[in-house]
Amino acid sequence: MYKYASPRNFYHLAGRLLPWLTAATVMLLLAGLYLGLFVAPPDYQQGETVRIMFIHVPAAWMSMFVYVLMAGAGAVALVWNIKLAEVFAAACAPVGASFTVLALLTGSLWGKPMWGAWWVWDARLTSELILLFLYIGVMALQASIDDPRRAARAAAILALVGVVNIPIIHFSVEWWNTLHQPASVSKVGTPSIHASILIPLLTMAAAFKAYFFAVVLLRMRPAILEREKHTTWVAETVEESA
């Protein structure tokens, strides 16, 4: 396992994994779209707008999941000085930010017809917006410091401080009286999502997860080449690909 932590081995491992992850993403995405658009019934209250959930909820889950991964990788990079963790954290930020944007936009497109407003300063919505600003802050730090090592450290510290926002997002619907409804899937006890709606949701969530890992590897590979450009293996790899 440890040998894959070397940039060279990881670069090649990522190259071998990518086709599999791509295939998994495409298959899960097609299955999720078919189930979500053709098989799932309209909701008893919200009608056809419930189909927005199959995008909105996986995107929102990923926005938090990616943030935790990014902050965790940042911590690993800070403590053990592992270059690969820095590259991974840097690759996470833009992808996580894009999931956050997607969750906010689809939430808006769902909120307008159902709640009656595009945007509400609700605790859940506000904390998710703060998540977007945290991602932007991390990306700005990475872009504004030239030395990749120092950039990674500064970004990791900001990311770690921002982790407090993750439980706030998750529990906001329980701690405060919010317009946003409480969690459905993680709720214990009585079923709150019918299987015909839950299965497409979980399929799309799996598709988003596979997609995320594929896209992160896609981002990490050129970043590894750039940071390791003084090594002979990168010189050879680049010549070979020409």
Next chain:
Amino acid sequence: MKPRHKRLAIIVSAVVGLTLAALFVMNAFRSNLVFFFSPTEVLAGKAPVDKVFRLGGMVETGSVRKSPDGLISDFIVTDMNQRVEVHYEGLLPDLFREGQGVVAQGKLEGGRFVAREVLAKHDENYMPPEAAKALEGGKFIPGDKKRP
């Protein structure tokens, strides 16, 4: 642009953006707008007086009265314990129904809540209409698709 200037531009815009965001968020929290008060809390005097706040609860069944053009409505918001009368001039959202959750933003004026904005709140349950019908009869079986 020189790299140094570019870096400066990034830092300045990030700081300005984050400050603006923080101000917006703090303003929302200060004016009690990120969460709502229940009728019980309102009648216990916990909601701000003479200030805009949010009132949330359920639209009492049979309480909705609308003007003929549907643009002026009066209804009662309840939390099954206390009730608050609400007056609203404007279009109600699609999901606004009797017996359903609602969040209204406005002010108390002479004992009744005058809303500037009314938002429908839905619960965390998602199911097809047939399942909802079965549930009403107390016979909800998850995954049972044969039920009418």
Next chain:
Amino acid sequence: MNWSEFFAMGGYGFYVWTSYAVAAVVLAFNVLLPLRRRKAVHKTLREFYRLKGERS
């Protein structure tokens, strides 16, 4: 199945299809940007090694 009914989404077609379109754009960008970056990095690195080879 009735396609015009499918696209109408019970009157919520605009909201549902805009959501899916936004998702498609975001997901596509996340793939296209790293692919472009990959190309650019390979190009600059080839240039870098060429110059290095000339100097030595």
